[in-house]
Amino acid sequence: MTQWVEQARHVCSLGSLQTALAIERTVPILHAGPGCGQKLWGAVGLNNGTQGAGYLGGHTVPSTNVGEREVIFGGEEKLRTTIANALKIIDADLYVVLTGCTADLVGDDVGEVVRSFQQAGKPVVFAETGGFKGTNYWGHELVIDALIDQHLAEAVPQVEERLVNIWSVVPYQDPFWVGNLREINKLVAELGLIPNNVFGRGGGIQALNRVPHAQFNLLVSPWVGLKNVRHLQDRFGTEFLHYPVLPIGPTETGRFLREVGAFAGVDSDRVEAVIRRHEDDYYSFIEGSAEVLLETRLLPSRFVTVADSFYALGISRFLVNDLGMIPETQSEGIAASVRFTADGGWAQQEIRRTKFRGRPLLIGSSWEKTLAAEVKGYHLSVSMPASDRLVMNRSYVGYDGALSLVEDIYSLVLAEFQ
Amino acid sequence: MPINLRNSEAAVRENRLGAITGYNGSIRELAGKASGCSLQGKERCFNQASSCSSGCAQGYLSGIRDVSIVNHAPVGCSADSIAGNVQRKWGETIRGWERTNISLFSTNMNESDTVFGSTEKLQDAIKEAYRRNEPKAIFVTTSCVSGVIGEDILSAVERVQEELPVPVIPVFCEGFKSKVWSSGFDAAFHAILTRVVKPPQRKTNKVNMINFRGSAREEIVQILARFDLEPVFLVPFSTIEELEKLSESAASISICGTLGSYIGNGLEEKFGVPYIKSLQPHGIAGMEEWLRELAKVVGKEAEAEAYIAEQRALVLPELGEIRSKLSGYKAVVGMGPSFAFNYIRVLRELGVEVIWGTAWHFDQQYDHGACPESVTFLSQEDDLPISVSDQQSFELLNLLNRLKPDLYVSRHGGTSVWTTKMGIASVMVADEYSAFGYQGLLQFGYRLIDALTNRSLAKTLSKRMKLPYTDWWLQQDSFAMLEQEEVAPL
Numbered sequence: 001m002t003q004w005v006e007q008a009r010h011v012c013s014l015g016s017l018q019t020a021l022a023i024e025r026t027v028p029i030l031h032a033g034p035g036c037g038q039k040l041w042g043a044v045g046l047n048n049g050t051q052g053a054g055y056l057g058g059h060t061v062p063s064t065n066v067g068e069r070e071v072i073f074g075g076e077e078k079l080r081t082t083i084a085n086a087l088k089i090i091d092a093d094l095y096v097v098l099t100g101c102t103a104d105l106v107g108d109d110v111g112e113v114v115r116s117f118q119q120a121g122k123p124v125v126f127a128e129t130g131g132f133k134g135t136n137y138w139g140h141e142l143v144i145d146a147l148i149d150q151h152l153a154e155a156v157p158q159v160e161e162r163l164v165n166i167w168s169v170v171p172y173q174d175p176f177w178v179g180n181l182r183e184i185n186k187l188v189a190e191l192g193l194i195p196n197n198v199f200g201r202g203g204g205i206q207a208l209n210r211v212p213h214a215q216f217n218l219l220v221s222p223w224v225g226l227k228n229v230r231h232l233q234d235r236f237g238t239e240f241l242h243y244p245v246l247p248i249g250p251t252e253t254g255r256f257l258r259e260v261g262a263f264a265g266v267d268s269d270r271v272e273a274v275i276r277r278h279e280d281d282y283y284s285f286i287e288g289s290a291e292v293l294l295e296t297r298l299l300p301s302r303f304v305t306v307a308d309s310f311y312a313l314g315i316s317r318f319l320v321n322d323l324g325m326i327p328e329t330q331s332e333g334i335a336a337s338v339r340f341t342a343d344g345g346w347a348q349q350e351i352r353r354t355k356f357r358g359r360p361l362l363i364g365s366s367w368e369k370t371l372a373a374e375v376k377g378y379h380l381s382v383s384m385p386a387s388d389r390l391v392m393n394r395s396y397v398g399y400d401g402a403l404s405l406v407e408d409i410y411s412l413v414l415a416e417f418q
Numbered sequence: 419m420p421i422n423l424r425n426s427e428a429a430v431r432e433n434r435l436g437a438i439t440g441y442n443g444s445i446r447e448l449a450g451k452a453s454g455c456s457l458q459g460k461e462r463c464f465n466q467a468s469s470c471s472s473g474c475a476q477g478y479l480s481g482i483r484d485v486s487i488v489n490h491a492p493v494g495c496s497a498d499s500i501a502g503n504v505q506r507k508w509g510e511t512i513r514g515w516e517r518t519n520i521s522l523f524s525t526n527m528n529e530s531d532t533v534f535g536s537t538e539k540l541q542d543a544i545k546e547a548y549r550r551n552e553p554k555a556i557f558v559t560t561s562c563v564s565g566v567i568g569e570d571i572l573s574a575v576e577r578v579q580e581e582l583p584v585p586v587i588p589v590f591c592e593g594f595k596s597k598v599w600s601s602g603f604d605a606a607f608h609a610i611l612t613r614v615v616k617p618p619q620r621k622t623n624k625v626n627m628i629n630f631r632g633s634a635r636e637e638i639v640q641i642l643a644r645f646d647l648e649p650v651f652l653v654p655f656s657t658i659e660e661l662e663k664l665s666e667s668a669a670s671i672s673i674c675g676t677l678g679s680y681i682g683n684g685l686e687e688k689f690g691v692p693y694i695k696s697l698q699p700h701g702i703a704g705m706e707e708w709l710r711e712l713a714k715v716v717g718k719e720a721e722a723e724a725y726i727a728e729q730r731a732l733v734l735p736e737l738g739e740i741r742s743k744l745s746g747y748k749a750v751v752g753m754g755p756s757f758a759f760n761y762i763r764v765l766r767e768l769g770v771e772v773i774w775g776t777a778w779h780f781d782q783q784y785d786h787g788a789c790p791e792s793v794t795f796l797s798q799e800d801d802l803p804i805s806v807s808d809q810q811s812f813e814l815l816n817l818l819n820r821l822k823p824d825l826y827v828s829r830h831g832g833t834s835v836w837t838t839k840m841g842i843a844s845v846m847v848a849d850e851y852s853a854f855g856y857q858g859l860l861q862f863g864y865r866l867i868d869a870l871t872n873r874s875l876a877k878t879l880s881k882r883m884k885l886p887y888t889d890w891w892l893q894q895d896s897f898a899m900l901e902q903e904e905v906a907p908l
Binding site: 063071100106 | 464465466467468469470472473488492493494495496497499500501503504507516517519521522524525526529531532539542546550562563566593594595596597599808809811812831832833835884885886887890891899
């Protein structure tokens with residue numbers, strides 16, 4: 001039995017409609033209730049770094065809007081007409097049919113409907129993402145596997161040396177996904193490798209079609225996506241490197257670059273030169289702001305993260321290993337207690353019970369803002385829902401991302417008493 | 419079909435009010451057929467994601483300050499609690515209150531729950547919601563999954579009610595049951611009417627002000643004070659104690675005819691609280707009819723006329739200037755039905771020529787049995803082209819591409835972005851009190867002038883943006899996907 005959830009910080013598997021939207025000129029087609037899309041993009045999109053509809057998202061997304069008729073009589077015909085008309089009306093390269101709870105409960109044979117379009121050579125794939133089956137992290141993996149199995153069904157790998165597929169944060173669920181993926185791409189490219197990213201601008205169907213030809217898959221993630229890189233290994237024989245921590249700051253990013261370099265067979269002098277150049281730059285900024293880091297009145301004492309494992313782990317390692325801060329609790333060590341839960345209300349109760357010395361720094365979502373006021377802490381939203389932030393191309397990954405994080409934290413502290 | 423407060427759930431709008439979501443015609447035809455409730459809605463053979471009743475029901479109820487919501491559903495159905503929490507903070511901020519989080523639990527139904535049922539988990543979640551937050555009432559909202567698998571919500575709630583000192587109230591708002599998301603407001607009001615509102619102990623000088631976020635509170639307090647009345651704002655930001663006493667008020671009025679129909683008429687039928695059935699108070703005609711109807715009910719006609727004369731003298735000269743600046747501009751309106759038909763009138767008061775109106779649905783009648791007053795009013799003016807669509811943007815963008823108005827006035831998030839990409843100046847009415855009464859009308863006029871004066875965002879964006887529709891579609895008739903055969907409601 002799953003636990004109840006107070007204060008949602010993720011959504012259901014159909015939330016992976018945003019994974020489809022993160023691929024340029026790709027449109028999800030929902031075989032789901034009328035409100036599913038709007039609720040989901042409202043949570044992981046609009047109210048999470050204010051990520052809007054973009055080219056094909058929001059109310060543009062085709063949907064069968066399953067009603068009483070389809071629940072009683074089945075919705076396969078409505079789905080068939082919706083797909084046929086979407087192909088004519090919506091200007092996209094790829095159409096990803098995703099089911100909601102009602103279609104999966106009623107037992108519509110969506111695979112049969114979609115295969116009839118595939119047999120006619122139409123770029124349509126499907127995944128059964130009924131919301132009761134799992135989270136949007138799980139749904140994200142399901143959609144990627146569907147693309148591998150259906151869109152790349154005929155692909156024969158012809159390995160391009162140095163080509164690396166990048167898999168990492170879940171688009172939209174991570175409000176900083178665009179910036180974070182760009183930063184990982186940039187770091188990988190500096191090693192002399194060729195990053196291939198399906199998600200974000202410049203990716204799309206061309207990047208997807210290149211996936212089978214990579215020298216290896218790079219997964220930068222605690223666990224999300226592991227299923228996909230294993231699947232790619234089975235399907236195309238592509239090796240993968242699983243790096244489980246989002247690299248934030250010089251310590252972790254140096255480790256990351258060395259590990260990727262070693263795996264890819266990049267000359268270690270080259271790797272060290274990249275690291276040195278970045279560290280020189282990074283530390284000159286830290287040196288230049290050392291006064292504020294050390295001497296500002298009312299510095300945060302301890303920190304708490306309430307975030308998914310990407311950020312809980314990545315940010316904690318940075319604050320501990322590079323900035324010299326002490327963790328109080330992480331929903332992820334200096335040995336700190338790590339609690340795992342999907343129930344944000346429970347996490348907040350635990351934090352309320354903590355006796356803080358001085359003013360803590362709460363890194364989490366906008367749900368923590370009122371809690372921060374209660375415990376007289378500083379609060380920064382980094383994880384879903386980051387409804388109190390406008391995010392465009394900001395990144396917290398790598399060297400520059402760490403500097404942005406330092407800027408954001410200490411600007412909060414400075415702004416608060418002025 | 420009248421309101422039936424003996425049932426455990428409210429009938430959906432399709433069945434109760436003859437609501438439709440597919441139509442293309444004109445205001446006179448709409449009004450003519452609506453009065454006989456003879457309009458048949460049309461289906462589309464292509465649809466885009468719209469919205470559902472559960473979003474409206476739990477979004478609205480979670481705005482009550484001292485309640486918890488338990489959503490018996492997979493976790494995605496409570497995703498709207500995040501938007502709900504943003505709305506909560508906004509409302510608290512404009513009131514100068516301490517900011518709080520809404521309290522909403524999901525039972526997080528999974529696959530085995532869909533096979534074996536999970537009413538025990540629902541009961542545990544209800545108890546946990548009470549233990550954590552000690553709310554004054556707990557609303558249990560249903561979902562497509564709980565509906566399709568046939569969870570016995572009523573029995574589960576009855577059992578847990580025995581253990582808790584506060585009302586535990588089921589709200590039936592399964593998304594698949596209605597194409598009209600406003601059915602969710604009725605579900606919420608049904609729960610309030612049947613389980614929260616108590617019989618009156620006395621009569622007060624309060625007026626139930628049915629609204630959303632209540633930004634114009636101070637202004638309404640001042641206006642009603644002229645009639646020795648005091649507003650009580652519902653439902654967001656109210657308390658259970660305030661809602662319990664709705665039956666004691668002297669009258670109910672609503673900022674939105676779509677929103678107010680069920681609770682307004684329900685309070686009138688059950689407790690004799692008169693519901694003011696008038697135009698909505700946007701612009702001059704709306705405000706004046708609203709005030710006069712209210713005054714009639716409370717016996718303050720002379721005060722109303724005095725107020726109207728005073729306000730007219732204050733605003734009419736300035737309104738003339740605004741009208742001269744806005745005359746010659748053509749606008750299209752796309753909003754929920756009450757706002758759409760009220761704002762068409764408002765735009766005309768401001769001198770703007772409205773060339774098309776689209777409503778997100780259409781109720782052929784309200785719960786008091788009459789065609790919406792705003793539609794009757796417009797049908798006596800020009801015969802304006804009207805379409806009805808549940809936010810089907812492919813249809814609307816095709817239409818706008820053909821009509822090429824100077825201005826698009828919309829309501830609901832996301833809708834103004836479409837037209838901005840087309841280079842059309844767009845104004846989104848997020849606040850239900852935009853264009854409220856006399857001063858609101860002037861302010862709204864200035865907002866339109868500003869939007870038309872500097873269109874640089876729309877102009878620069880439209881040069882670089884491509885619409886998400888094929889050229890083929892943009893050349894088709896806007897209503898090509900509206901099926902010709904008429905579909906009777908189930």
